[in-house]
Amino acid sequence: xxQLVESGGGLVQAGGSLRLSxxxxxxxxxxxxxxxxxxxxxxxxxLVAAITSSGRTNYEDSVKGRFTIxxxxxxxxxxxxxxxxxxxxxxxxxxNLAISRGGGWNDYWGQGTQVTVSS
Numbered sequence: 001x002x003q004l005v006e007s008g009g010g011l012v013q014a015g016g017s018l019r020l021s022x023x024x025x026x027x028x029x030x031x032x033x034x035x036x037x038x039x040x041x042x043x044x045x046x047l048v049a050a051i052t053s054s055g056r057t058n059y060e061d062s063v064k065g066r067f068t069i070x071x072x073x074x075x076x077x078x079x080x081x082x083x084x085x086x087x088x089x090x091x092x093x094x095x096n097l098a099i100s101r102g103g104g105w106n107d108y109w110g111q112g113t114q115v116t117v118s119s
Contacts, residue, residue: 002026002099002108009093009113016117017083022095022110024076032098032105034071034078038115040091048093049080062088085117 008020024031035050049069051057057069068081078095095110 002028002101004095004097004108004110006093006095006110006113009115011116011118012085014085014087014117014119016085017081018085018115019082020080020093020095020113020115022078022097024097024099024108027101028076028099029102030100031073031076032100034069034098035096036069036078036080037094037096038089038091039094039112040088043091045094051078082115085115087117087119090115090117 003026004022004024006022008018012018032053033050036048037045038048039045047060048063049059049067051069051071059067066084071078092112092114094112097108098105099108
């Protein structure tokens with residue numbers, strides 16, 4: 001079994017910063033891509049940032065230059081540093097990891113963490 005635990009959400013003023021973390025534990029053989037998604041009220045979940053096993057990153061256009069995704073492979077963690085936050089960054093943020101337990105790959109999701117940005 002695999003567990004993902006997120007931390008780091010909260011309330012921040014516009015222009016402020018937050019750092020989200022997601023730690024995976026359990027029966028893990030290998031982790032491929034890692035990503036962060038967000039879901040704003042009334043909207044579909046969207047990809048915010050992703051990082052491959054080799055460290056290649058990609059970002060949704062609106063967060064480029066403000067958000068940085070990183071991973072710590074020995075600790076099975078992925079983080080999202082969010083700077084210069086805007087009210088439109090508000091939403092529930094979910095980590096998503098492609099994990100192999102020794103066979104094929106499966107997607108695992110964190111429980112979600114709320115980010116609120118006040119103007």
